[in-house]
Amino acid sequence: MAPKLYCTKESGNCYKVRLLASFLDLQLDQVEVDFFNIQHRSPEFLAINPRGELPTLVDEGKVFNDSSVILVYLAGTNPDPSSKTVPSSYWSSDVVEQASIVDWLAFTASWIQFGLSKARAIVSFNWPADASEETLTEAKNRGMKSLEILEKRLEKEQWLALARPTVADVSVFVYVALAHMGDISLDPYPAVKAWIERIQGLPRFIPLDGLDKAMHQR
Ligand SMILES: N[C@@H](CCC(=O)N[C@@H](CS)C(=O)NCC(=O)O)C(=O)O
Known part of the structure; x- marks a missing residue:
């Protein structure tokens, strides 16, 4: 099942x-x-x-x-569609490599979740409805700081961990690609924009359709 x-x-x-x-x-x-x-x-x-x-x-x-x-x-x-090897290339069986992926999952859970994701929720969905302007400013500042961190990383690397697409990229990608919904422009971050395009070019990528529709504009 x-x-x-x-x-x-x-x-x-x-x-x-x-x-x-x-x-x-x-x-x-x-x-x-x-x-x-x-x-x-x-x-x-x-x-x-x-x-x-x-x-x-x-x-x-x-x-x-x-x-x-x-x-x-x-x-x-699970394996990748093209290989029979478990784990898939999006993860690793080596503990040091796992740690370098988890580093970015932790970045998502703290920096992205309370920055870009929160700004999108407030600006585009009025969620939570009682969020103050100060809360929004804090979320946007955290969002922009996280984009600066990503920009520095992606100026040097094609992917966030292990020099290949992993769950680190999958995890960080979505709220970065939707930054505009929290009134944050990606224009100052060309390496981040190029990385978004690389992810969108991966085989079997599914578009963000529907995720980019606001239910509310602040
Ligand atoms: N750390 C969690 C965060 C999940 C999360 O915040 N999900 C939102 C929807 S995108 C939610 O269920 N929020 C509950 C609420 O705001 O009441 C994860 O990455 O899965």
């Missing part, structure tokens, strides 16, 4: 999982959760993921509550 992905269509964190699944040619059974009507905080959903967050993946009784963890699980337990 295909792993069950609880997701919502506007969510970049959910898209990361769908993108990796496409790169790996994996089928997912997608269950749409009505985020803006707060279905993710219903007792039924909290019984699956007590954090009340999307995405959540359930595979043969195992539950994964976080996009980075889901990426590691899927990339680590």
Whole structure:
């Protein structure tokens, strides 16, 4: 049976999982959760993921509550479409290489989540509705700082870790590509823009369609 992905269509964190699944040619059974009507905080959903967050993946009784963890699980337990070797090239069986990938997953969880992702949620979805101008400014400043960090890295490297596409790139990519939805321009970051194009050129890339539609403009 295909792993069950609880997701919502506007969510970049959910898209990361769908993108990796496409790169790996994996089928997912997608269950749409009505985020803006707060279905993710219903007792039924909290019984699956007590954090009340999307995405959540359930595979043969195992539950994964976080996009980075889901990426590691899927990339680590499946081969690339072209090879029979597990783990796929999006992960590694070497612990030092794993650590260099996890470094960027941690960057996503702190810098991207509370910077570019938060600015997009406030500007384009009015989420949370009570976010102040100060909160938005903090998110945008963090977002721009994270783009500076990425720019320096990508001036020297084609990919974030291991000199090949990995879950590090999949994880960081989406909210960077959607920075404009948080009123942040990518024009000062040419190496970041070139990296976005490289990811979009990978075989089996799926477009951001639908993710780039705002429900609200501040
Ligand atoms: N660290 C989590 C963050 C997930 C997250 O914040 N998801 C959002 C949707 S994109 C959510 O469910 N937020 C709950 C809320 O705001 O009530 C991950 O990367 O999976």
